[in-house]
Amino acid sequence: MKLPFPGYPRACERRLLAEAILSGRKSNARFLSYFLPGTVAAGGPQRPSKQMQDGARRRRRRRQPLFPRSPEPFPEEDEAAKEKIDLVPRSPEEHWAPQSVKYSSLVALAFIIRPTAVIPWVPLLLRHFWQEQRKLDLFLHQFLPIGFVTFSLSLIIDRIFFGQWTLVQYNFLKFNVLQDLGTFYGSHPWHWYFSQGFPAVLGTHLPFFIHGCFLASKRYRIFLVTVLWTLLVYSMLSHKEFRFIYPVLPFCMVFCGYSLNHLKTWKKPALSFLFLSNMLLALYTGLVHQRGTLDVMTNIQELCYNNPNVSSASVFIMMPCHSTPYYSHVHYPLPMRFLQCPPDLSGKSDYLTEADIFYLNPLKWLYREFHNDSTLPTHLIIFSVLEEVKEHEKKEISPFLISSNYERTAVCFHTHLPEDRTGSHIYVYERKLKGKLN
Template sequence: MENIRARLKLGNKVEDVKLRKRKSLLYSKEDENTFNYGVLRARVVALSVVFRLINCFLVQSSFVPDEYWQSLEVSHRMVFNYGYLTWEWKTGIRGFSYPLFFAFIYKILHFMNYDSVHLLIWLPRIVQALLAAFADVKFFFLIRRLENHDIARWTFFCHMCSWFTWFCCTRTLTNSMETTLTSLALCYFPLPRSKTHSSKKYLALVAVAVIVRPTALIVWFPLLVYHFWKEDDKLRLVTHNYIPIGTLAVVISALIDCVFYGKLTLVQFNFLKFNIFHGVADFYGSHPWHWYLTQGFAVVIGPHLPFFLHGCTLAFRRYKILLAAVVWTVTVYSFLPHKEFRFIYPVLPFCMVFCGLSLARLTAWRRVAAAALLVSNLVPALYTGLVHQRGTLDVMSHVQTLCDISGDSTRLQPDVLFLMPCHSTPFYSHVHCPLKMRFLECPPDLGEEAYVDEAESFFDDPLLWLRNSFPYKSSLPTHLVLFDVLQQEISGFLQGNNFVRTAEIFHTHLPEGRVGGKIFIYERR
């Protein structure tokens, strides 16, 4: 009997030891998983931040005027009380919320007495790059939750090597911020197989995106409808999420705009009225309805296109809502006459999901395909970032040097005239001194009396315009900035008024129309 009891006790002790070992192994496994996840997260964060900062400093070209005139120029005027506001800010179709973000940065620099022109130019872009890096990290872990680590890795690779994302994401464009917010909102959206989502978080981010750029609602409309359709408690979704968050966004946006416009201004309504109902956007060019299908989308997605098409065949059912959002966005923008590549940029992260699935499936040719994808994106990324259309930024460095003599009463005060298509260059945000500068204006015809498109009048007959504008030598500007294609046409005016070329700046290898390959600066002696 005693032997039996001893054996039972020994057996119990052995079982206790085994149980403790199992528990210790379980805990160590959890600790190991936590450690691995922490290491992975740190690596992805470090990679994204370093990559986007390099990205930021290797993009030294201009894209479209809005990256300055609808952000930094407005911010500079808000903080330093001098600058130029385009017609959009006089008619109330632009919101001050996005420029206020950069104005806050400018105000801090001004308060600390660090408001050098280089920091005013680069710090907003660095902040934009860090936000893009944060969105990159969230995007990687979203795909990792939806799929597996291998697919997440290849999707992240596709996303990071996209030439158009490289070209746009660090710019101070409303489209860049809209895309960053869209990518972040997607991380909290109730996608199929997504176990962690938050209606309030994703709707708040969508609301901010719409405040920054009202057209963000185009991208999110099918996604909002999908969420409503799939939600069990539809009434609660509308009354507790859609209506409160949407109303709060409109109220905050209206309050900010009322403060800076000095009157009640509903920017979203004005934006819709001028661009859609009055067709003001058509003034800046129009394209055929098929432009996005035949050119725009192919350029934006670039060498990723075959992988995107292959990925659509693999995951059509699984991610049909993302594909529907891409098709819907391209279709809606196709019906609008004025078209630009950047308008469809926010759907690019959606496309990368399909590209990653495609690359992960190509097991036999994966490395070859990845190398080809990297190289084919690297060439346009570096060329458009470092070479193409850089002259309009470089010329402002030359103009900025005139600030050193603008306060010298013993010398002729600089007076710079830009004889270029309107808004070709940034303005006071890249000079940061109250230098006398002027450019050819080109507001659209809003039905006002005596409407004049100054830029069009000039290019119709440059010599006549110059003679009428400057009948006396005393009224002439001290410096002229122009593209090389204009030089021959006004050479008589330049020689007759003792203008001497002092700088020749490369702009592009692909001159077109009134935009030349080089920019000349002439100084009156």
């Protein structure tokens, strides 16, 4: 056996030796001093006997951590030495035995839930496989059985749900990669993650991340490789979103921690800057920005529980697709409808969704859709943009609201930055019977 294996922190080596000496375990000290060059303890370096090696191996096995943890973002060599002993495996022939089963199971579970979850794990799995001495044993006794069990469970669950054998992972790959149908919901240039997405997700941490990349030791390069690999893979897809690269944030924080740890004079100002900038942004985006789509569902929920005529009530949400939550916030079997926007699976070049057709001429669409008063919903939910008269645009629907006896009953603030089909406020309209208008 070899101790330590490459990358083992030198501070941990010194602490192990010091603890062995202070605790009076001279045999341990001699054993460690043999493998740690430049150290002398308990009579100097001596070659350990086989009994000493076997005893040390048993002690390491008892102290084996159940699951490998990532390193501290703010490493302090002396103060965190004991914790680093747990973070770093004991020896190359032992350190993956119990942990591989656990982390491999989590990776497999993440994959069957969302196949793209495996992307950040590819460099880490390859590095694990490359460093493992018993590669065939790792593959045959851990990776292969875990993959077979989780994949079989996925097939069985989908067979029960769909009523036929379905490989949902292939369908996911076919839709998003082979057919690239995600572009239906928007597309961006190949460099978007590097030029806009990644900087926006990191925010004020970006300069500290860059600084930390130059400071971090070689043993953390695998984290940087993981970040770059993930960004490159997602850059190959036309449809891009900020949330796709959230999994790389923990790796980025390691480098930010290195940067902050090496700042001396500016450490406290830097921490204050990060705290204030992120706190202010979190408060605004979490409590103010685009809050209307949640507030309006609270209004609908109150309608269900306070309206004596709720059994005859119905709601039509005339907003862009996926603007509001649905029954997860209402918790009542209220008939609700929203504008449909399913992706085009037929390959038509001039394909338009119901939402697209509606926003081309909302007033015309409403008169055609609700030519009979009996089909009118009792409540309408719209963005304020549908009541704004703009030159060369036909989005104003006030004539329909007046002729159909709709009265505004609630106003919810939405955003200070309205755009295109969204407005600064959300309006709730209720249809009043003739003779009962306020």
